[in-house]
Amino acid sequence: MVPAMLSAEEWRILATSLGVAGRAVVFSLPVAIAFAYALSRPRFPGKSVIDAMAHLPLVLPPVLVGFLLLLAFGRRGPIGSWLESTFGVQLAFTAEGAALATAVMAFPLMVRAIRLSFEATDRGLFEAAAVLRAGPWDRFMSLALPLAWPGVLAGAVTAFAAGMGEFGAVITFASNVPGETQTIPLAIYSALQTPNGEALALRLAAISMTAAVAGLVAAELLQRWARRRLEA
Amino acid sequence: MSLEVRQAAVKRGAFALAAEFDAPETGITVVFGPSGAGKSMLLSTLAGLHRLESGRITLNGRVLEDAAAKERVSPHLRGVGLVFQDARLFPHLTVRGNLRYAERRRPAHRAAPVVDEIAVQLDIVGLLDRAVRNLSGGEKSRVALARALVSAPELLLLDEPFAALDGKRRRAFLAMLRDISTKSKLPMMVVTHQIEDAAELADHVIALKDGAVVAHGPASAAMRRQEFTGLLDHRDIGARIEASAIPGGPLAAGVWVKADNVLIAAEAPRGLSARNVWEGHIASIFREPDGSALVSLATQVGYISSRITPEALADLRLEEGGKAWAVVKTHSI
Numbered sequence: 001m002v003p004a005m006l007s008a009e010e011w012r013i014l015a016t017s018l019g020v021a022g023r024a025v026v027f028s029l030p031v032a033i034a035f036a037y038a039l040s041r042p043r044f045p046g047k048s049v050i051d052a053m054a055h056l057p058l059v060l061p062p063v064l065v066g067f068l069l070l071l072a073f074g075r076r077g078p079i080g081s082w083l084e085s086t087f088g089v090q091l092a093f094t095a096e097g098a099a100l101a102t103a104v105m106a107f108p109l110m111v112r113a114i115r116l117s118f119e120a121t122d123r124g125l126f127e128a129a130a131v132l133r134a135g136p137w138d139r140f141m142s143l144a145l146p147l148a149w150p151g152v153l154a155g156a157v158t159a160f161a162a163g164m165g166e167f168g169a170v171i172t173f174a175s176n177v178p179g180e181t182q183t184i185p186l187a188i189y190s191a192l193q194t195p196n197g198e199a200l201a202l203r204l205a206a207i208s209m210t211a212a213v214a215g216l217v218a219a220e221l222l223q224r225w226a227r228r229r230l231e232a
Numbered sequence: 233m234s235l236e237v238r239q240a241a242v243k244r245g246a247f248a249l250a251a252e253f254d255a256p257e258t259g260i261t262v263v264f265g266p267s268g269a270g271k272s273m274l275l276s277t278l279a280g281l282h283r284l285e286s287g288r289i290t291l292n293g294r295v296l297e298d299a300a301a302k303e304r305v306s307p308h309l310r311g312v313g314l315v316f317q318d319a320r321l322f323p324h325l326t327v328r329g330n331l332r333y334a335e336r337r338r339p340a341h342r343a344a345p346v347v348d349e350i351a352v353q354l355d356i357v358g359l360l361d362r363a364v365r366n367l368s369g370g371e372k373s374r375v376a377l378a379r380a381l382v383s384a385p386e387l388l389l390l391d392e393p394f395a396a397l398d399g400k401r402r403r404a405f406l407a408m409l410r411d412i413s414t415k416s417k418l419p420m421m422v423v424t425h426q427i428e429d430a431a432e433l434a435d436h437v438i439a440l441k442d443g444a445v446v447a448h449g450p451a452s453a454a455m456r457r458q459e460f461t462g463l464l465d466h467r468d469i470g471a472r473i474e475a476s477a478i479p480g481g482p483l484a485a486g487v488w489v490k491a492d493n494v495l496i497a498a499e500a501p502r503g504l505s506a507r508n509v510w511e512g513h514i515a516s517i518f519r520e521p522d523g524s525a526l527v528s529l530a531t532q533v534g535y536i537s538s539r540i541t542p543e544a545l546a547d548l549r550l551e552e553g554g555k556a557w558a559v560v561k562t563h564s565i
Contacts, residue, residue, distance in 0.1 A: 122320075124316065124318070124320050125320055125322060125323075127276075127279075127281050127307070127314075127316075127320070128314075128321075128322075129308075129322075129333075130279075130280075130306075130307040130308045131279050131281075131307055131308070131310075131312065131313055131380075131385075132308075132313070132333060132334045132337055132379065132380075132383050133308045133309070133311075133334075133337040133338070133383060134308055134333075134337055135306070135308045135309075138308075143322065146324050147323070147324055
């Protein structure tokens with residue numbers, strides 16, 4: 001029923017999705033690592049605030065997240081207008097905007113996977129590094145990151161797979177522009193609005209499903225590898 | 233004195249440690265005491281892993297921590313090495329990677345033991361390219377010690393890194409520590425709860441009980457004190473003999489001769505297989521609650537204790553001040 005070859009339109013939709021999810025992950029990864037590392041540390045002032053901030057997108061309606069982004073990063077929003085006047089960058093209704101909305105929605109997933117990996121590291125190793133003259137930043141770079149990086153990768157892959165499917169926040173903040181912000185779920189939505197669009201919707205659904213399953217399998221394999229690595 | 237600990241107090245949950253002592257700038261200082269006495273905590277505190285509630289620690293004139301002045305040098309800037317009981321090798325690096333980790337962070341001005349030399353000395357050359365997860369307990373201990381030596385600390389703390397070893401391998405590890413201490417002049421503090429290990433390693437002793445220092449000083453004197461022997465099990469009661477006093481004795485600081493392994497003779501023994509027979513005067517006779525007698529003999533190699541039955545005590549007509557001979561089987565040295 002589903003011919004193996006993709007049409008030019010389908011390729012374009014897939015490419016938009018990959019581009020949006022890819023950029024979302026690449027740019028939010030350092031921030032997610034910083035949040036995850038902070039949250040894996042013992043108690044410190046403000047920890048619960050950071051924890052709540054990192055998890056907020058998980059409980060807010062995606063449309064609301066898109067709307068909040070529009071308020072802040074829209075052309076008349078405080079950050080959006082500053083970005084446009086200073087750098088000439090516009091986020092709302094662009095592929096970059098779609099990536100930003102996707103990044104915000106996938107952020108909690110990424111932080112969670114990376115944090116688990118940091119927490120699984122034996123704290124005693126950091127004491128051992130400290131008495132070998134490694135300072136705090138040195139310990140982070142030479143121990144915490146290398147030991148946690150399969151988990152970091154797993155978090156990135158999960159976020160990427162989830163990012164491919166983000167709908168509400170993207171359509172609200174970045175709209176549904178074919179070739180620019182029309183990712184797979186947005187294209188499925190459009191196809192279903194079009195007469196006789198079910199066939200295209202079904203083919204896009206299959207592509208989406210394949211990508212999501214591949215992402216989950218990859219993340220699981222990485223997690224297993226991570227656990228094996230940490231057994232001294 | 234290289235290490236000075238003054239009125240140091242540390243708290244962890246319900247446990248409190250209070251310590252005051254000096255440790256010399258060469259040789260091995262043994263931290264001795266029963267489990268739960270606070271030995272590991274003392275080492276962690278010196279390394280800066282626990283914060284002082286009060287008191288002061290100085291190393292070679294440099295203040296490491298002074299609670300009153302709110303001064304505190306971070307662990308990575310103290311120059312104090314620590315070998316943990318569980319080795320704590322970095323699992324993402326090979327054995328060589330672990331040693332290089334220490335080498336890269338060693339200050340340029342510290343005399344540099346080369347990785348290859350230390351590998352030869354500790355017999356880990358064949359392990360250098362192995363992953364640390366594939367090492368045995370004894371191999372992990374040696375690599376952890378090698379890593380600490382490569383880092384060239386001013387003071388090396390060892391938290392019973394030989395706990396997992398037994399018999400021959402344990403003796404070999406202890407002998408290696410003695411050898412390194414003699415050759416490198418690196419002051420070491422070694423935790424142990426085994427009296428034989430303590431006697432073998434110690435030039436200097438710090439005895440701990442329930443978080444307090446009950447005796448400290450040169451091993452020859454401190455290990456004779458009642459506060460020290462009071463920490464021992466009934467079966468471990470005995471006396472320390474300088475290893476150098478024993479012809480053909482082991483390469484160790486001392487030997488612990490348990491009272492149960494010593495015979496007492498009222499006359500000079502003849503035709504015995506034991507090589508170690510020492511003449512002396514009976515310094516004291518102590519009757520134990522079960523009736524047996526602990527006879528302490530002052531000999532040319534120091535005090536030697538022997539535990540004998542009440543019958544033997546009566547038969548031999550031993551009295552304080554009288555002459556007697558102590559016979560020690562060679563294998564118990």
